Amino acid sequence: MKVIQPNCRTQFTASDIDFIVSVFASEASSSNCLVKLFSDPDSLDAILDHELLFRALLEYNSCLQVSPHFYFYVLVRHVLRRSGIEDRMVADYVAEMLAEFASTERLRRPLPNDERPLDYLFEMLAALHKADDSTQFLIRAHVGNHSLFVSGIFPDYIRFRAQFRGAPKMEYYESMGSASFRVAGDHRLAQRYELAPIFDTLSHHFHNVRLALNDMTDRLISLGDRNYSLEALLSQNGVNPTDSEHESGAATG
Numbered sequence: 199m200k201v202i203q204p205n206c207r208t209q210f211t212a213s214d215i216d217f218i219v220s221v222f223a224s225e226a227s228s229s230n231c232l233v234k235l236f237s238d239p240d241s242l243d244a245i246l247d248h249e250l251l252f253r254a255l256l257e258y259n260s261c262l263q264v265s266p267h268f269y270f271y272v273l274v275r276h277v278l279r280r281s282g283i284e285d286r287m288v289a290d291y292v293a294e295m296l297a298e299f300a301s302t303e304r305l306r307r308p309l310p311n312d313e314r315p316l317d318y319l320f321e322m323l324a325a326l327h328k329a330d331d332s333t334q335f336l337i338r339a340h341v342g343n344h345s346l347f348v349s350g351i352f353p354d355y356i357r358f359r360a361q362f363r364g365a366p367k368m369e370y371y372e373s374m375g376s377a378s379f380r381v382a383g384d385h386r387l388a389q390r391y392e393l394a395p396i397f398d399t400l401s402h403h404f405h406n407v408r409l410a411l412n413d414m415t416d417r418l419i420s421l422g423d424r425n426y427s428l429e430a431l432l433s434q435n436g437v438n439p440t441d442s443e444h445e446s447g448a449a450t451g
Contacts, residue, residue: 200336201336201339201387201391201393202291202294202295202298202339202343203291203294203391203393204287204288204290204291204294204396205290205294206267206268206270206271206290206293206294206297207242207243207246207267207271207290209265209267210265210267210268211264211265211267211268213263213264213265214264214265214267214268215236216263217254217262217263217264217268218245218251221250221251221254222245222248222250222251243286246271246272246275247275247279251272252272252273252276255269255272255273265297266296266297266300267293267294267297270292270293270294270296270297271289271290271293273293273414274289274292274293274296274410274411274414275289275290275293277410277411277413277414278292278407278410280410280413281403281406281407281409281410281413282406283399283403283406283407283410285395285396285399287395287396288396288399288400288407291393291396291400292346292400292407292411295343295346295347296347296351299343299347319341319344319345319366319371319374322337322340322341322344323341325337326338332387334385335382335385335387335388338378338379338381338382338385339378339379339382339393339397341374341375341378342375342376342378342379342382342397342400342401344375345371345372345374345375345378345404346375346400346404346407346408346411348371349368349371349372349375349408349411350407350408350410350411350412350414350415351411351415352415353368353408353412353415356368356371371408372404372405372408375400375404375408376400376401376402376404376405377401379397379398379400379401379404380397380398380401382397383396383397383398383401
């Protein structure tokens with residue numbers, strides 16, 4: 199069973215560490231001291247929260263040689279803290295979800311070994327009727343993730359489709375996402391995977407998390423073409439999706 203976990207911080211690459219060192223260390227001796235701090239999780243968390251690192255990601259003039267895990271974690275952590283959400287595990291989970299959804303296959307196929315794509319929320323909800331208990335948990339979690347991803351990263355796409363094509367409005371995605379995280383959080387598997395507290399926060403604060411991701415896309419990512427994929431957004435900001443262990447592909451809205 200493939201369940202998104204809050205493990206961005208365990209997947210940082212050597213290039214990510216090099217970038218951190220380049221931001222904070224000006225001398226070789228300082229670099230050595232800084233590298234030693236990486237073995238202490240609390241010290242690493244403090245470094246990742248530092249405003250200087252956040253600004254460096256935004257203002258770097260050349261191509262960033264960092265992984266999507268690192269890139270999304272620093273940005274998501276920053277905007278969530280601005281929204282009053284201090285739980286690092288929530289930031290880690292949301293960042294990992296964005297890194298996972300950089301792959302179209304992960305976005306469209308939430309169920310392992312299932313070749314049928316699930317592009318729309320009504321298809322996901324219909325799939326619940328034929329799913330066993332464990333698969334229902336996967337689908338519920340995916341509906342929450344999908345709702346947060348689309349409403350957080352592509353809000354203008356939702357508004358456009360709602361205005362001109364009669365598609366569901368933003369309130370629908372917020373309601374569906376919040377309810378799905380609540381149901382998934384009550385499932386026994388949420389306890390097994392230690393996701394219940396994260397899903398509880400995402401359920402109760404879905405609106406604020408969505409606005410935080412809107413802030414991230416508005417301030418940090420120039421969307422340009424509304425049909426841009428998440429891979430394109432990464433590439434536009436100099437982040438190489440192949441630095442992740444996940445395959446990249448063209449994302450959908």
